Amino acid sequence: MNILFVADPLESFKIYKDTTFSMMREAQRRGHAVFACEPRFLSWRSGGEVHARVRELQLTGQVEPWFIQNDVASRPLREFDAVLMRKDPPFDSEYFYATHLLEQAEREGARVFNKPAALRDHPEKLAVMEFPQFVSPTLVTRDEQEVRRFHEAHGDIILKPLDGMGGMGIFRVRADGLNLGSITETLNGGGTTTMMVQRFVPEIVQGDKRVLVIGGKPVPFSLARIPQGSEVRGNLAAGGKGVAQPLTARDREIAQTLGPVLAARGLLLVGLDVIGDCLTEINVTSPTCFQEITEQTGFDVPAMFIDALEAAVFTAP
Known part of the structure; x- marks a missing residue:
């Protein structure tokens, strides 16, 4: 197979722990051809197909350099057997636009994993609400009074932004309610931004x-x-x-x-x-x-x- 990885800059990889690198290594071990590009190199010209400026890679098995770049070329995404969307969060506007370009590539015949529409339809914190049987009591709101009522009901809570990653912006407020108002104002932007509140799980x-x-x-x-x-x-x-x-x-x-x-x-x-x-x-x-x-x-x-x-x-x- 020819496999294209849409990912962060290769030069930023920490290969001793990077999951995308481990996928590339296993793919190459099996004889598959490995290619990579960043989302910023996706393009779509009217009347044409979605292309990307891609780098063909050969992994060296060494720490440095961990890859050799064999070729750089602009290619339609449909020419690849599989396109893996591996760009790290945040799920910002540019990520959102990238999923639309990848979805157009699907219409042209590309096989994209994970499916672009599914990436958009499953925001990582909100998606749990579909499965309440497995979830700690949870509130999604931008209303400060709802947050206060939730705290009164559960005592020890976690508050976090919906678009956070890597533990960013997570706060715990215990039964004393210390700093609840300030934390809520910080996360909800004075009532303009939706946030998530969950009962603390010890x-x-x-x-x-x-x-x-x-x-x-x-x-x-x-x-x-x-x-x-x-x-x-x-x-x-x-x-x-x-x-x-x-x-x-x-x-x-x-x-x-x-x-x-x-x-x-x-x-x-x-x-x-x-x-x-x-x-x-x-x-x-x-x-x-x-x-x-x-x-x-x-x-x-x-x-x-x-x-x-x-x-x-x-x-x-």
Whole structure:
């Protein structure tokens, strides 16, 4: 296969942990050709097809340089067997526009994973609200009084922006309500911005678990991101420690319930965030943790992913 990765600049990759790199490495190991471009190199001229200025890569197996660039050319996306959208958040206007260009490429015959429309339809924090049976009590609002009523009902709460990533902008307010008004004003922009409020889940001390679902099926191990020191956030970007562990019965129940539903919508790879028994996020833009799970458990997550990608491409109608 010829596989195009739409991703962040290659020069920014931390290959010792980067999931997109691990996908590229496994694809090349199987004999597939690897190409890459950044979203800013997507283009669409009226009357024509969606193109991208792409780099053909050869991975070296070394730390530096980790790739050799064989060629740079503008090519229609439909010429690739698979296009993987792996641009990291934030899901801003430019990401949104990129999904529309990728969707047009689909109409021209490209196979894009995850499906562009599904990326738009599953905002990573809001998407959990479709599955209330797995979610801690949650409120989505921009109304300060609703936030205060939610706090009165639940006492210990987490507040966060809907567009945050890596633990950015997450606050905990305990029963005393200290700084609740100030935090709400900060997150809701004085009533102009929607935010999310959830009952605090004390099992966060055991980790914020990343449960990967590939082709509708769960990876048998999660990566628990465990907060360190006095930090309430387990995100690796916020200093959390990643510990791989087998899925619990509840993890598996959540993954096996959501997996087929999300796969049917065109989401080949999903990262579910689970704290205790509660689903907190559904990550669809560029889920990570492949290398950490593989290194700690021996289960080859990149191989499972490329298996699923090959199956999706070769069984296409």
